[in-house]
Amino acid sequence: MGGMTISTSGLEPVTQRRVPRWAERLAHAIPFMVLPSGLWRLAVASGFSMGGLDDAGRPAVVHGWGAAYLVAVTLLSEVIALSGFALVRPWGELTPRWLPFIGGRPVRPTAATVPATLGAVALILIWTVGFWDVWSGGQSSRMASPFWAAVFTACYAPLNLWGPALLALAWAYHRRRAGRHRG
Numbered sequence: 001m002g003g004m005t006i007s008t009s010g011l012e013p014v015t016q017r018r019v020p021r022w023a024e025r026l027a028h029a030i031p032f033m034v035l036p037s038g039l040w041r042l043a044v045a046s047g048f049s050m051g052g053l054d055d056a057g058r059p060a061v062v063h064g065w066g067a068a069y070l071v072a073v074t075l076l077s078e079v080i081a082l083s084g085f086a087l088v089r090p091w092g093e094l095t096p097r098w099l100p101f102i103g104g105r106p107v108r109p110t111a112a113t114v115p116a117t118l119g120a121v122a123l124i125l126i127w128t129v130g131f132w133d134v135w136s137g138g139q140s141s142r143m144a145s146p147f148w149a150a151v152f153t154a155c156y157a158p159l160n161l162w163g164p165a166l167l168a169l170a171w172a173y174h175r176r177r178a179g180r181h182r183g
Contacts (some may be wrong), residue, residue, distance in 0.1 A: 046067075087173040
């Protein structure tokens, strides 16, 4: 298995190739790309309109299940953002021993790169195509003022970087684990 070592502790990498420093830093940056929109949603879930208006032009306030949904989406988004660490950490190369059935086994490179790549493409589509109205200025009509529209955009704009960042991490992981290494 040239260039590979199998760890007995489950905490050491399978490959002897180092994670590029830029990939390590990018994995740390991804949760911070997601954080501003999460803070926005948590404020809305807490009863602040954050400049949003309902169809009647009044401040939009979310209660009950709508607020719970916003909290759940925020938590889920951060968990998914944190999953990018699997592409730069040893547990993304060798499953921890405590996992039933698969513990202590090497992770096949495609088992990480395919979902990461598909996830990255989905994020790119969600945050560019899905939010095209916001990015093209259509959202400001549902906001109380240009200031709130700008704050909303500033909170959600970093999400456009999430997909490309995850795609770059998937590429680096694939190159390190399955691709040819140029040393």
